[in-house]
Each structure stands twice: as C-alpha cells, then as structure tokens.
Amino acid sequence: MRRRLIKERVAKTKKKQDVTPYQGDEINIEEALEIFVRAKEAEGVRPRTIHAYHNHIGYLIDYFTEIKGVQKPFLDDLTSDLIREYITYQLTEKRRYEGEKGRKDKTVGLSPNTVNIRLRTLRTMCRFWYTEGLAAVNAMENVKLVRTDEQPEVPGLSDKQVQTVINSMDEKHYAEWRDKILILLLIDTGMRINEAVSLTLSDINFKDNMIVLSSERTKNRRYRDVPVSLDVIKLLLELNKESQEYFGSTEQIFLNAYGEPFNSDSFRKRLNRLKSELGMERLSPHMFRHTFARDYLLNGGDLFTLQKILDHADIKTTRKYIQMSKDHLRSQHKNYTPARKYLKRKPKM
Structure with missing residues (x-):
C-alpha cells in the first residue's frame, strides 16, 4: 500500500x-x-x-x-x-x-x-x-551544503619565488626546458593549464601576437584571443622546432619524453616534486595564473581587460583572484597614500 x-x-x-x-x-x-x-x-x-x-x-x-x-x-x-x-x-x-x-x-x-x-x-x-520519475523523493532537497569559512584564493608567487623556480630549470634537459617555457607562457598570458598544454602552432596568430583559443577548448565555451609577448612566441617556436627534430613533424607545442602530448596532470606532478626540492610550501600551475593577474594590475593594467583575458564571466571572480602579499600591500600604500601630501606641508604660522 x-x-x-x-x-x-x-x-x-x-x-x-x-x-x-x-x-x-x-x-x-x-x-x-x-x-x-x-x-x-x-x-x-x-x-x-x-x-x-x-x-x-x-x-x-x-x-x-x-x-x-x-x-x-x-x-x-x-x-x-x-x-x-x-x-x-x-x-x-x-x-x-x-x-x-x-x-x-x-x-x-x-x-x-x-x-x-x-x-x-x-x-x-x-x-x-x-x-525523471526514477526516485520517489529528491533525497538532497533538504540537505544543505557544509558551512565553510571564507578561504583566501590560491596565492600568486613572489618575484623571488618565480625566479627561483625558473633558475632551477636545466635547459640542457628537454623536459626541464619545456617546463620553463610552459611556466613563462602561463605567467605571460594567464592561460589555464589545460589551455596551455594543448597549444598548437595553428593557435598562434603571429601577425597580431595573439593566441587564439576556440570555444571547444575553453572552460566557459567562449572563443577568445589572448595576447602573448613576442619573446614567448619565439620560445614556443624554438621548442616546437626542437620537438620536431626529436619526434618528427608535429603541430603540438608541448610534448612528453615519448613525443606524446604533454598533459596538465604530468605538469602538476613535476611541480610537486620541484616544490619539495626547493623547499617551497606550495607550487601549482594555477599559482602562475594568479601571479599573472596580480602583476598585470600592479603594472598598470585595468580590471575589465584582465577579466576578458582570464575569461571570467563575472568580474567578481576576477577581483577574488587578486591576492596581494603583505609586501605588495606595503609597497602600494607607500607609493599612493594620500596622507603624504599633507604630511609634507608645513603648517602656516
């Protein structure tokens, strides 16, 4: 019944x-x-x-x-x-x-x-x-998510940390040279790691110095153009040329030691090992994206352009990405505090 x-x-x-x-x-x-x-x-x-x-x-x-x-x-x-x-x-x-x-x-x-x-x-x-009528009740209807304290976003890396990571790469070894170029690409463009490792020659617009990402490859299914520095483009071409000498003709930029497409999980594992070797607390591909976002604004870039480059649907997400270290906060405050102009003025007698 x-x-x-x-x-x-x-x-x-x-x-x-x-x-x-x-x-x-x-x-x-x-x-x-x-x-x-x-x-x-x-x-x-x-x-x-x-x-x-x-x-x-x-x-x-x-x-x-x-x-x-x-x-x-x-x-x-x-x-x-x-x-x-x-x-x-x-x-x-x-x-x-x-x-x-x-x-x-x-x-x-x-x-x-x-x-x-x-x-x-x-x-x-x-x-x-x-x-769909497969279950008598919605078992999750009255179940709430776990309450969480607000967590800081994944932090970026300091200039010193980035330099330490890059300097640790031995360019005589193909894999380390490839990793170094991948890191420079991430810091230069703010691309997501899955977008970066799947990069091909056809994705590079050499005339305008842009990387063209089709909607099939982006997280939010939106086509976008990502600006890239000429120096980084030259490194990508150099890497591809050497890869072709090793493995034969290929459009793929980032390959593993067997000539197969390099993937994000492999890169994460390599960074995890490097983190231990360098005595760093954290090191992940996403941290390079955050580093790009933070430094882009500190160097004078505007928030709305950054939102487009990072492919964020909501600018609130872009704001959350910007995590300033104590050193950055002190530096910015020192340069731009409005109190300075009043402190320098001598009171009239």
Whole structure:
C-alpha cells in the first residue's frame, strides 16, 4: 500500500504524462548514474565533467559498501539521513588520498570545500532522478551544503619565488626546458593549464601576437584571443622546432619524453616534486595564473581587460583572484597614500 501511495504522489507531481514510472527499488545507483550520464552526454557535457560524475558517485558507493555494508545500493537506499551520515563520515573519518599511489598525505577528514563539490554533483543527480520519475523523493532537497569559512584564493608567487623556480630549470634537459617555457607562457598570458598544454602552432596568430583559443577548448565555451609577448612566441617556436627534430613533424607545442602530448596532470606532478626540492610550501600551475593577474594590475593594467583575458564571466571572480602579499600591500600604500601630501606641508604660522 505504501509503495502505491508513493507512486501516485510522484505521478501527480509530474507535468508530463510520459515520465518514467517510479522504480527506485528496481534501479541500483550505478544504473541510475548511467541514465544520468547518457542524458548529460546528449546535452553536450564534456568528457572531463562526465569523468567527475563517475568519481563522485564512486565515493558514495564506496561508503555504502565499505561503511554501511550494502553491496548493491538502490536508489531507495539513498535517503536524506544517509546523505547526512555520509557528509559526517567524509568530514571526520575519511582519509585524504586513500588508495591513491604516491600520495603521502593521509590526513583524516576531507575539507568542507571538497565535500561540497561532491554534494553539488549529488544534488544535480537527485533532482534529475526525481524529475525523471526514477526516485520517489529528491533525497538532497533538504540537505544543505557544509558551512565553510571564507578561504583566501590560491596565492600568486613572489618575484623571488618565480625566479627561483625558473633558475632551477636545466635547459640542457628537454623536459626541464619545456617546463620553463610552459611556466613563462602561463605567467605571460594567464592561460589555464589545460589551455596551455594543448597549444598548437595553428593557435598562434603571429601577425597580431595573439593566441587564439576556440570555444571547444575553453572552460566557459567562449572563443577568445589572448595576447602573448613576442619573446614567448619565439620560445614556443624554438621548442616546437626542437620537438620536431626529436619526434618528427608535429603541430603540438608541448610534448612528453615519448613525443606524446604533454598533459596538465604530468605538469602538476613535476611541480610537486620541484616544490619539495626547493623547499617551497606550495607550487601549482594555477599559482602562475594568479601571479599573472596580480602583476598585470600592479603594472598598470585595468580590471575589465584582465577579466576578458582570464575569461571570467563575472568580474567578481576576477577581483577574488587578486591576492596581494603583505609586501605588495606595503609597497602600494607607500607609493599612493594620500596622507603624504599633507604630511609634507608645513603648517602656516
């Protein structure tokens, strides 16, 4: 009787008459995920996002099997109470990077931001399963995201740090020379790392000193032109020429030691090793983007042009990107404080 009432309630809430009948006790979560993924693929969602969907639900299924002892969880098993228990587990018991090779950090408890990323994915899926008639209720409807303190954006690097990183590269080694040129490209253009590593000769407008990024390659699916310095273009051409001598004809700028396209994950790992060697606390590709944004403004660039270069839909995002160090703040204050003109004036007698 209870099942029939739930079916009737779900049916009454549907605006369409041809929705799939409720089957939460018949469809397991893995099957429900595949239905969701097929719908998103039809909408043109990118493969990287699809990969994230699988990962995020994989963590939930692991919780069902390893913690709750449910080997094949169904949609009916996904309730608001269980999701809240899952949130608490991630925040207090889950070990970071558990099961990942090469990761030494086994801190207990994931960050609220990491948990919220997974919850946003689950919220989208639960809404889809409910509206499609696959689930009797939207299990995430009344579940709130984890409250977080405001976190500073990823900081940029100081001039000294950038110089230290660049000087550590031995240009006699192909991989280190390639990394050095990639870093200079990131600092010169503020490009995202995935945009930079996929760069080809055809993307460079030599006449106008611009890099042309098609909408298929950008995060926000918007075509844009990115200004690039002539000196950096020369380095890119030099790298490509040497790559062709090693590996044969190729349009790709950044290659690995086997002549295959270099990727962002490999670059992150190389920076992580370099960070340890140099005794730095943090070093990531995104920090070069932040360094570009900060220095662009300090050198006299305007915020609206920077927004366009960085491909931000909202200028608030661009503002958040600008993290000034204490040294920068002191320097700017020293140069531009309005009090100076009054302090220099002598009072009239």
